Amino acid sequence: MYETNKxxxxxxxxxxxxQTEFAAFLSVSHQTVSSWERARTRPTLVMLKKISQSxxxxxxxxxxxxxxxxxxxxxxxxxxxxxxxLCLLSRSDMRNVTxxxxxxxxxxxxxxxxxxxxxxxxxxxxxxxKIEQEISIALKHTTATDPFIILADVIxxxxxxxCHVLKILYSKNYxxxxxxxxxxxxxxxxxxxxxxxxxxxxxxxxxxxxxxxSVKMTxxxxxxxLTQPIPESPETFRVHFLQLTKMSITDIAAL
Numbered sequence: 001m002y003e004t005n006k007x008x009x010x011x012x013x014x015x016x017x018x019q020t021e022f023a024a025f026l027s028v029s030h031q032t033v034s035s036w037e038r039a040r041t042r043p044t045l046v047m048l049k050k051i052s053q054s055x056x057x058x059x060x061x062x063x064x065x066x067x068x069x070x071x072x073x074x075x076x077x078x079x080x081x082x083x084x085x086l087c088l089l090s091r092s093d094m095r096n097v098t099x100x101x102x103x104x105x106x107x108x109x110x111x112x113x114x115x116x117x118x119x120x121x122x123x124x125x126x127x128x129x130k131i132e133q134e135i136s137i138a139l140k141h142t143t144a145t146d147p148f149i150i151l152a153d154v155i156x157x158x159x160x161x162x163c164h165v166l167k168i169l170y171s172k173n174y175x176x177x178x179x180x181x182x183x184x185x186x187x188x189x190x191x192x193x194x195x196x197x198x199x200x201x202x203x204x205x206x207x208x209x210x211x212x213x214s215v216k217m218t219x220x221x222x223x224x225x226l227t228q229p230i231p232e233s234p235e236t237f238r239v240h241f242l243q244l245t246k247m248s249i250t251d252i253a254a255l
Contacts, residue, residue: 004048005039007062011055012037026050029235032157040138040154044161078116078126081106085123089168124178127165128186134158147194148245151218156234156241163226170223180219187215218245 012022012033019037023030026047035041043051048062071079084105088097097120103110117123138154159166169179191211198207205213221244225231232240 003039004042004062005037008033008043008051009037011051011057015055023233025054027233028160029157029233031153031235031238032160032233035138035157041134041158041161046164047161074116077106077108077112080108081113081117082123082127085120086127086165086168121178121182124169124182127169128182131158131162131165132186134161147191148218148242151245152234152238152241156222156237159222159226160231160234163231166226167231171227180223183219184212184215187219188212191215221245 012019015022017025018030019033020030023033026033028047032041036043052058052062081102084102085097088101088105099113099117099119102120102123103113106113117126135155135158138158139150142150142154144150144153188211191214195207195211195214198210221241225237225241231237
């Protein structure tokens with residue numbers, strides 16, 4: 001069985017580098033490298049190419065074609081449409097991307113595209129699910145119970161690996177409204193159980209209000225981080241993130 005984590009660890013050890021040194025070489029956090037080596041997350045193809053170039057390792061050795069599950073044509077075309085969508089959003093003159101725009105950019109048959117995605121929101125959902133799958137794998141390996149510790153130690157490193165995609169989604173006018181609304185609905189469901197002990201007597205706001213405010217403030221912190229010209233590594237940002245989210249909870253309780 002092909003195991004990316006073992007290959008990455010071998011490359012690091014062969015070059016006599018600590019996780020911190022290896023991470024610095026790749027401009028990622030040492031937590032990200034640790035997550036790779038423990039098979040909690042996997043490097044993106046872009047990152048594997050960077051490792052290949054940085055350490056003069058053939059990409060085929062990092063990602064053997066015969067051991068990589070083949071994607072169906074539909075999956076490949078969905079990725080092509082997602083790429084076209086992101087390319088359009090990244091252009092300064094594109095504020096309201098339509099399916100027609102995406103179809104023209106992708107070069108795919110309109111009738112065929114309609115069997116894959118009906119609206120740009122479907123594409124946003126597709127992108128989110130791909131990232132969510134990586135997060136789900138990472139969550140299986142954590143024993144933390146505090147939602148903000150889970151976010152800081154497990155979810156932020158995964159998001160950082162998709163920084164180039166998320167920066168576009170968070171910063172462009174069209175996607176920002178749709179994307180943030182989509183995330184709010186997803187994270188409200190995830191966060192709600194952590195508010196089971198929320199006491200209305202200690203705060204004159206409803207439990208639902210506190211949940212929504214907490215989620216919106218947390219997403220705002222994350223989006224501000226990822227849309228910086230050069231976002232801090234998850235390891236560095238972790239301290240600021242926990243400080244800011246703690247302030248948010250304090251503010252809610254003090255209302």
